[in-house]
Amino acid sequence: MDVLGNYKSVISARSTDKDITKKSQDGGIITTLFAYALEEGIIDGAIVAGPGDEPWKPEPVVATTKAELLAAAGTRYTISPNLNLIKEATRSYGLDRVGIVGTPCQMQAVRKAQLYPIGMRDVDDKIALALGIFCMENLSYQALEAIVEDHCNQKMESVKKMDIGKGKFTVYTERGAVSQMPLKLLSKYVQPGCNVCLDYVANLADISSGSVGSPDGWSTVFVRSMKGNAVWDGAIAADLFETKPMDQVKPGLDLVTKLATEKITKNQKNVDARKTFGLKADGTAKGLRNPYETP
Amino acid sequence: MAEKITIGELHLSGCTGCLVTLADNYEGLFKLLDDYADLVYALTLVDVRHVPEMDVCLVEGSCCLNDKTSVEELKEARAKSKVLVAYGGCAAYGNITRFSRGGQWNQPGHEAYVPISEVVDVDLYIPSCPPCPQQVRNVAVMAYLLLRGNDEQKNLATAYLTPLMQLAQRGNEACGCDLLYDVINQGLCMGCGTCAGTCPVRAITMEYGKPNVNRDLCIKCGACYAQCPRSWFNFDVMNNYEGIMDAINGAMQ
Numbered sequence: 001m002d003v004l005g006n007y008k009s010v011i012s013a014r015s016t017d018k019d020i021t022k023k024s025q026d027g028g029i030i031t032t033l034f035a036y037a038l039e040e041g042i043i044d045g046a047i048v049a050g051p052g053d054e055p056w057k058p059e060p061v062v063a064t065t066k067a068e069l070l071a072a073a074g075t076r077y078t079i080s081p082n083l084n085l086i087k088e089a090t091r092s093y094g095l096d097r098v099g100i101v102g103t104p105c106q107m108q109a110v111r112k113a114q115l116y117p118i119g120m121r122d123v124d125d126k127i128a129l130a131l132g133i134f135c136m137e138n139l140s141y142q143a144l145e146a147i148v149e150d151h152c153n154q155k156m157e158s159v160k161k162m163d164i165g166k167g168k169f170t171v172y173t174e175r176g177a178v179s180q181m182p183l184k185l186l187s188k189y190v191q192p193g194c195n196v197c198l199d200y201v202a203n204l205a206d207i208s209s210g211s212v213g214s215p216d217g218w219s220t221v222f223v224r225s226m227k228g229n230a231v232w233d234g235a236i237a238a239d240l241f242e243t244k245p246m247d248q249v250k251p252g253l254d255l256v257t258k259l260a261t262e263k264i265t266k267n268q269k270n271v272d273a274r275k276t277f278g279l280k281a282d283g284t285a286k287g288l289r290n291p292y293e294t295p
Numbered sequence: 296m297a298e299k300i301t302i303g304e305l306h307l308s309g310c311t312g313c314l315v316t317l318a319d320n321y322e323g324l325f326k327l328l329d330d331y332a333d334l335v336y337a338l339t340l341v342d343v344r345h346v347p348e349m350d351v352c353l354v355e356g357s358c359c360l361n362d363k364t365s366v367e368e369l370k371e372a373r374a375k376s377k378v379l380v381a382y383g384g385c386a387a388y389g390n391i392t393r394f395s396r397g398g399q400w401n402q403p404g405h406e407a408y409v410p411i412s413e414v415v416d417v418d419l420y421i422p423s424c425p426p427c428p429q430q431v432r433n434v435a436v437m438a439y440l441l442l443r444g445n446d447e448q449k450n451l452a453t454a455y456l457t458p459l460m461q462l463a464q465r466g467n468e469a470c471g472c473d474l475l476y477d478v479i480n481q482g483l484c485m486g487c488g489t490c491a492g493t494c495p496v497r498a499i500t501m502e503y504g505k506p507n508v509n510r511d512l513c514i515k516c517g518a519c520y521a522q523c524p525r526s527w528f529n530f531d532v533m534n535n536y537e538g539i540m541d542a543i544n545g546a547m548q
Contacts, residue, residue, distance in 0.1 A: 006534070021323060041296070041344065060488065078504065079485075079486035079503070081486050081487060081488025081501040082485045082487070083488040084488030084491040084492045084501055085488075085491040087493065102487070105485045105524065107525045109487045109489045109524040112522070112524045112528065112533065113522060115433075115455075115532065115533065115536055116430065116433075116459075116521075116522070116538060117427040117430050118421075118430060118493065118518050118522040119422075119423040119427070119493035119518030119521075120427060120492075120493055120522060121316075121319075121425070121429070122427075122428075122429070124540070125429075125544075140505075191485060191504075192482045193482065193484065193485035193486070194485055195482070196482075197485065197528075203534070204534070204536065211405065216363060225537055279414050289481045290480055291483060291524075291526060291528050292527075292528055294458075294461045294527060295458060295520075295527040
């Protein structure tokens with residue numbers, strides 16, 4: 001499989017909705033698509049990373065209005081266990097058509113829950129729109145605090161936006177200050193479970209979106225499944241996005257491919273290294289578990 | 296249409312919730328029985344008194360070692376089935392019967408309950424309490440393709456069923472602790488929240504992005520670990536999720 005996964009088309013795009021682009025991390029793709037899908041009845045609600053009880057700590061919520069979607073706009077570089085709500089969305093929330101956004105691993109979890117529903121009764125055919133975001137790695141909340149408060153010397157509650165790009169972790173404050181940490185310091189803070197991840201651009205989403213490859217304020221969008229294709233075509237017909245062909249934007253698909261290849265190559269090495277992590281009494285290797293081979 | 300396969304359900308120390316789950320496929324169950332499988336044994340639904348020959352035997356419930364008939368019927372089902380399935384948390388992992396310890400009238404000596412793999416070899420697990428209608432449907436369709444399909448269908452069915460067969464090889468102890476031992480302790484948890492979402496008794500909460508297991512609430516059904524995308528993730532099947540879901544839905548039309 002290609003490092004970018006199966007896809008029908010790839011486009012550089014941004015939302016035409018100014019309410020959304022004011023708050024969005026990049027081109028406002030996810031927020032706009034969910035708002036459109038809600039309006040059209042494609043979904044009854046979407047599981048998104050809403051505001052939590054501490055600054056920049058996301059809390060999975062079922063959003064059923066555009067205002068709730070807007071409250072979830074923007075990237076939080078820490079874990080939001082969105083799958084926690086996937087069954088509940090079809091229970092007390094009473095949704096028949098569930099939208100969910102997530103990182104590549106969360107899109108994998110969605111597909112596993114659909115193909116192998118172990119404790120996920122009546123979930124498989126209620127997943128109406130799974131939107132994926134590109135993800136290189138994620139951080140625990142405590143790691144994020146260390147980066148923002150120690151390395152960047154900013155208070156969590158004063159931060160307006162965080163961004164990873166061009167080799168830096170950048171923090172923008174409400175009052176206009178900009179602080180940065182070189183990304184080479186990031187590795188010790190990365191969630192260990194991210195080191196075995198073999199997916200960068202959410203290969204299993206219906207539509208996936210991320211910043212890499214497109215100019216600031218724009219997103220790179222992969223339209224992947226039949227479902228994704230129908231929703232994307234509808235949103236384009238409704239003039240919800242400005243688009244540019246991917247081969248006409250800088251830095252373009254080559255950079256996406258390069259970063260995806262780097263991530264997968266590095267992490268495949270980590271997966272392989274687990275096989276010979278330890279030592280048996282007879283001198284041969286003792287390994288750690290590999291989820292891609294057997295439970 | 297190829298000849299149907301034969302399916303039976305052996306009811307041991309279970310609650311019939313697994314059989315209800317099969318029935319909760321609604322018209323899907325009729326489709327299964329019309330086109331793919333004959334239900335040749337199930338005391339709740341079929342007037343066949345003794346364990347017959349079966350292609351697939353779904354075993355519901357754990358096995359009481361102090362009840363001779365249970366042990367004999369389980370062994371007979373093993374001898375007469377091509378594929379023996381531990382259907383549900385009790386058969387696979389003991390589930391709530393792990394907590395049985397005897398001392399109740401009128402069989403105070405009925406105290407030892409084991410997952411069926413303590414007594415017989417098991418080919419395939421469908422964990423959880425209850426299991427999912429869609430999961431048992433998928434297994435039934437795939438078993439049909441495995442036994443009656445062309446080479447391409449057999450390959451698909453084999454790929455699909457492999458992790459559920461590997462789960463049966465892995466062992467018969469399940470608990471929320473599996474998330475500690477085999478996911479977090481192994482450096483594999485990435486905080487997706489699936490375990491908390493799947494737990495039937497809400498014994499798992501996500502604290503700062505990691506599962507926290509209330510082990511006194513856990514009933515040992517095996518759902519959390521089996522549903523976790525870091526217990527197994529078979530790319531060969533998952534990358535083709537759209538095609539496989541279409542195929543299963545198509546088979547049920």
